[in-house]
Amino acid sequence: MPKLDLYNLALPDLESLMHDWGQPAFRARQIYRQLYANLADDPAAMTDLPAALRERLREEATVGALALERAQEADGGLTRKALFRLHDGAVLETVLMIYPDRATVCVSTQAGCAMGCVFCATGRLGLLRNLTPGEIVEQAMWASRELRRWQGAAGRPGDREAGRPDDGDGQWWGGEGEPFTERVTRRVGRITNLVFMGMGEPFANYDRWWQAVERLHDPKGFNLGARSMTVSTVGLAPGIRRLAEAPLPVNLAISLHAPDDELRSSLMPINNRYPLAELLDATRFYIERTGRRVSFEYVLLQGQNDHPHQAIALARLLRGREGPLLCHVNLIPWNPVPGAPLGRSERERVLAFQRVLLDYGVACTVRVERGVAIAAACGQLAGAPAAQPGAPPADAIPLLSQ
Numbered sequence: 001m002p003k004l005d006l007y008n009l010a011l012p013d014l015e016s017l018m019h020d021w022g023q024p025a026f027r028a029r030q031i032y033r034q035l036y037a038n039l040a041d042d043p044a045a046m047t048d049l050p051a052a053l054r055e056r057l058r059e060e061a062t063v064g065a066l067a068l069e070r071a072q073e074a075d076g077g078l079t080r081k082a083l084f085r086l087h088d089g090a091v092l093e094t095v096l097m098i099y100p101d102r103a104t105v106c107v108s109t110q111a112g113c114a115m116g117c118v119f120c121a122t123g124r125l126g127l128l129r130n131l132t133p134g135e136i137v138e139q140a141m142w143a144s145r146e147l148r149r150w151q152g153a154a155g156r157p158g159d160r161e162a163g164r165p166d167d168g169d170g171q172w173w174g175g176e177g178e179p180f181t182e183r184v185t186r187r188v189g190r191i192t193n194l195v196f197m198g199m200g201e202p203f204a205n206y207d208r209w210w211q212a213v214e215r216l217h218d219p220k221g222f223n224l225g226a227r228s229m230t231v232s233t234v235g236l237a238p239g240i241r242r243l244a245e246a247p248l249p250v251n252l253a254i255s256l257h258a259p260d261d262e263l264r265s266s267l268m269p270i271n272n273r274y275p276l277a278e279l280l281d282a283t284r285f286y287i288e289r290t291g292r293r294v295s296f297e298y299v300l301l302q303g304q305n306d307h308p309h310q311a312i313a314l315a316r317l318l319r320g321r322e323g324p325l326l327c328h329v330n331l332i333p334w335n336p337v338p339g340a341p342l343g344r345s346e347r348e349r350v351l352a353f354q355r356v357l358l359d360y361g362v363a364c365t366v367r368v369e370r371g372v373a374i375a376a377a378c379g380q381l382a383g384a385p386a387a388q389p390g391a392p393p394a395d396a397i398p399l400l401s402q
């Protein structure tokens with residue numbers, strides 16, 4: 001029987017626990033601050049608590065439930081991936097991406113995924129299980145501590161030069177040799193962005209995922225603004241409608257990947273359940289309800305969905321008979337997944353696709369790639385014991401900016 005995971009408790013839950021333990025209510029707030037503001041990972045570090053309470057916490061609860069099985073880094077240390085094992089043997093992955101002026105954590109919401117998209121490593125695993133709110137929240141805490149550790153180490157000037165430039169202005173990076181040291185002078189103090197784009201489909205685990213959002217957002221705790229969070233969905237229309245009515249303004253990204261139902265169904269089985277018309281209806285509802293722009297993700301697969309006529313079809317779809325959608329398209333060159341009979345679109349093809357969309361007045365960027373060498377890039381997270389053998393080293397991959 002696993003112990004109580006403190007990350008699974010909202011502040012009122014902690015308050016009632018303290019009440020049950022005969023402690024004053026302010027102890028709950030102290031613990032909460034220790035967990036989410038001080039990033040304490042052990043009751044022993046909560047030195048503002050009485051020793052007896054720390055001891056009881058140690059005996060009856062844990063700070064977190066994830067056992068770090070392996071940590072890897074790429075991109076000169078600026079991309080850091082953790083593989084965690086859960087008490088029941090399931091695995092999940094989290095990725096921290098450090099930029100000159102921000103730090104983004106990519107969080108998993110399920111161990112594995114049931115959606116079976118053909119281009120995705122996680123989809124090939126199938127669903128192992130849903131993550132608890134605590135297991136989702138804990139990934140952000142790991143990333144925060146990891147960032148702090150990295151900053152300690154990166155304080156040594158030599159280490160900082162290891163990084164590569166890859167944030168920017170929507171252009172391909174040609175400047176492999178550009179000086180980077182100056183660019184990391186502004187130290188990122190904390191996690192500034194969180195994307196639910198790791199393993200799993202967040203809307204298939206909606207309630208637990210939302211509890212994690214609330215916890216991470218809570219100004220009394222971790223205090224990350226909802227506008228700094230983005231959730232990506234495979235296109236579960238009911239989840240999109242639900243988010244439209246949710247009380248916190250979390251950003252929405254929708255995995256589109258094809259401009260017509262036939263192709264989309266062949267890449268993403270969920271399209272049989274929620275075809276494009278229904279998905280776009282839900283998207284319109286979301287935009288009308290929230291006034292917020294959505295992002296459409298579009299993975300480019302050589303010869304499958306990257307032809308200029310498909311770019312035109314996509315532009316028409318998004319401009320729509322009912323008027324243009326308030327949206328932005330994020331093109332993602334496909335990251336290698338061993339065994340998948342697919343190819344990555346060539347750079348010229350990506351740029352041509354982007355140009356068509358821009359010509360049609362659709363805002364469109366190409367996603368920065370991170371961590372390909374350690375299989376930490378989009379869609380490569382599968383809990384494999386080592387880096388994917390087929391993946392080219394990160395240095396061989398041209399970097400794209402968004």
Ligand code: SAH
Binds near residue numbers: 201233297299379
């Ligand atoms: N399940 C959610 C969120 C996780 S996947 C979803 O599907 O949206 C995050 C993004 O990575 C999605 O847009 C997904 O389509 C994309 N992706 C999956 N496999 C990929 C791959 N091999 N290369 C590039 N992007 C991939």
Ligand code: SF4
Binds near residue numbers: 113115121123198234
């Ligand atoms: Fe699941 Fe998203 Fe991968 Fe599809 S792309 S299998 S929904 S994680």
